[in-house]
Amino acid sequence: MTPEQAYQTVQQTLYVLAPEILLVAVAIVMMTASPFVKVARKHWCALAAAALAAAVMVLSATRHVDPDVYAASAINDAFSFYVRLFVLLSGFIMLGLAHREPPEGRAAEFFGSFLMLEAGTMLTASSNDLILLFVGLELVSIPTYLWLYLSRRSAATREATTKYFFLSIFASALTLYGMTFLYGAAGTTNLKALGALTASSIPYFPNMSLGILAVVFVMGGLCFRIAAVPLHFYAPDVYQASPLPVTAMLSWVPKVVGSAAMIRVLTAVLASRQMGDPLVHKVVILCWIIAVATMTLGNMVGLLQTDLKRLLAYSSIAHAGYIMVGITAAFAGGEKGIAFYHGVEAVLFYLVAYAFMTLGAFGLIQALQTRDGRPATSIYDLSGAGWSNRIPAFGLTICLLSLLGFPPMAGFLGKFQIFSAAFAAVEGPEAFSLQLLAVIGMLNAAVGAFYYLRIIVLMYLGEPAEPLTAVGGWPVALATATCAVMSILVTIASEPISRACHEAAVASNARPAAAIELPPPGTATAAVAPPAIRVARD
């Protein structure tokens, strides 16, 4: 690589990362300025929203910057563009929900750390390098600790933060440890190069035992982010102890970060291998077990909950299970399986649907408060709300039906895509395990329907409880209305989103022509010196 090329690559990478850089810069300015200037909370919030809007514009402006994928540490393919765009847009919803959450004195830090975790999410989606991806993951984690504790300093939030902090550190360490194996096996941290190496005919790569170690550890760490078994158990406690806007964020941002990281580090790298490959076979078994355990645990324990936040926490675990079904399908299908729904495509669509339904549900529960200003905590607080608070209850019903996976809501199409992807991922006798996975998933969806339905039944058929008042002002109303409307609209007019997800899925698995040419196996042993490995560009 000539210095000119290197310079160009750096320049283009910086262009690609301009939205993230902008967000972090604004966050730093906010946090630095806050002790010296006195600005009202709503202005800090407006500043954060303006930063998000500016980032959207920068993102669109840099749409066509396309650095060399084998050199740059950040890429700008369809996957990174659409995921970042959606994360930014969902940021407005989260800001709307959280606009009154922090106390006046800590608003700058609160919204600043929000911008940082948005930037971290985007960084993860656009990263093409193990190191940058890890930085992205941490740029989400660290502001999350702040978020958990900044808004309300009570014993409960302290406990939740501590719990989340230690487990998150542990999970990050697991991920990092797994990444070292990937690096050790390949000698490069560039993800597309890793994918190209996997696709090549180099013998013994990826090494079976190193490969499985890497996948197990990376997957283990990321399971924490998406709240999947075995690192799910923080979710109910942390959700319950945190204020609702924070819980809403926790149920969405870590999921998208974890899924994006799984796709970038694992499924895209192994995409060229099929079910027949021994490593992929083992990975599919691993994901299969995680998916089944997560779905089943989330739904079964969810049945027993009466606390709204705990219930939604277990629902979030169950949804992590559905996402894992999609990830399993993505591993099994590899680069094929594009004809119907690809696993990655289904996961991305599911995440879009999930964003609207879960943020909407949390936002509406937050908006419904009892007369003494306490938000509804138990499902019985919502009893009869369908008649006393018609519009919020109707919106909540839509979001819950969408979570339940009921047509014509967004959640239905998400589940349809996930299970279709699992069904169509492979052909022949190996398809059976994935089809069984889909059957288990559907049965789970049927079980899970009960606890969502129970809330709807209470709202419309229950005895009227203490009347609730809808609070939060227009930002909450607008955010939740967007969620509820989009939960229906995503199904009715799904074509743009479907197409974006498809392009993103194709892009995540695509590698520019990189043929690592080796002589055929027979002659390779005869050759005295291995021929130079040539990586063709373009």
Next chain:
Amino acid sequence: MATLLALTVFLPLIGALALVLLPNLDKEASRSIALWTSLVTFAFCLLFLVSFEPDVTAPQFAAGPDGGPYGWSWLGRPDVRFALGLDGISIWLFVLTGLLSVVSVLVSWEVASERVALFYAFLLLLETGLLGLFAALDVVLFYVFFEFTLIPLFFNIGIWGGPDRRRASIYFFLYTLAGGLLTLLGVIAIVVVHMQYSPGHVLTFSIPELTRGLATIEWDEWYRVDSWTSPQILIFLLLFAGFAIKVPLFPFHTWLPLAHVEAPTAGSILLAGVLLKLGAYGLIRFNLAMTPLAAQALYPFLAALCVVGIIYGALTALAQTDMKRLVAYSSVSHMGFVVLGLAAMSATGINGAVIQMVNHGLTTGALFACVGVLYHRYHTRDMNVLGGSWVKFPVLAFFFIYSALGSAALPGLNGFIGEFPILAATFAVSPWTCAGAVVGMILGAFYLMVLLWRAVFGPLREPAGDGHEHAEVAPFGWFEGAALGSLAVVILCIGILPEVFFSRIRPAAAELTRVVERQEQAAFKVAARAAAAPAGASVTMLSRDAR
């Protein structure tokens, strides 16, 4: 016409939105909006019936604006389409839905008292779901409408139902949802099988295309149905899960009596009249047309479920004192006949089953309406305390007797026209099954006569001490007369002019049997190839072992 069909499907939805969104609707305004919406929708349904061409087997009114595949693009990628169309089977159920919606608006004319606008809005919403389902030509669209019908009925039972309404609505919703989700998997499986094994690997969601394509796919395994784990049987069972619950077939019927007893009359009419047909219609469209070999292989199993259901439903109906529960169990019995006719897989059986679906919708709807008229006035349905209604309501008594006779398959009325071909077709396949079903028919006449004897004939018995002044119970209203009268006319029409109905069903049923034949021929070919191969196959196995 395609646009008009889509408009007809969504017309009740527009009415429902108007009912919900217009402020301060009083009872008078909301029920007239509901009545006019359902009447206009029914008029459109009749328009489709009139312009329906009897001899065309392909779905009609289906051409999309681009002239290519049916309907309009919906999900884009993959090409799930918003495709609507009617053939000889669905046209009748489509019109039946239109008619019964008008009837259910009429019977709840005075009944609905609180949240009237919302009540009618849910009825119209249900109508949209049902019309869309019968017209859907795309599997995903079909499924969306299939599940969507649960919501309005769930609220209909849950908000306006009887004392145990909460349990009934939850039970109904969860039970049918669980089955429906498995059906969704079956639908996905069918699409995937078609994509992976059809020549050219076509990914299609169109019901006609799938039906044709599945008979020609190049996958020997598909045509083997000799073990429980063969793909066609497994897919059949997945699809069957949702439809059997919806029908409901014998062991899956437990949600039905509860839902019926608690539902308001209008809900019961649509539930029994149309919603149960969704299951049978799904069986025709998916289980019979797409996995016919499995349906044939499982005939003993299906027939046993049907016969047990017929007799069990009849016996249980005989033991009831609650009139509505009696009619509900009679539905279990009658729907057993429908599935029995379908399972015979012959043109006669399918003809009979389709007409019997319409019959059951009409007669059971009428019986529920009659029971509802009494219940609205006396607030009880117990035949021990209530009876002899002839004395007070002679017109009602006429309709009661008339629809009970129709239900008991009196020649000249509609039930006979449906049950006779079903029994004939069943006899051709398995005389013993037919014998069992005939026992059910005798029992059917028995419990219906008991119902008439106790509720209509004899001295007037009115419940005492429920705080109502019985001397002043509301007389039989014009709206109830209109509702029951329109049903009675159609009941008579089917009874005396069955050819009008059969002539439109026949081509579609024949098309279905042709599909079945095609799969059978493919199966024969596969079997012949397997029979020719064994010598060679064993050699390769031996040589592999030797190696």
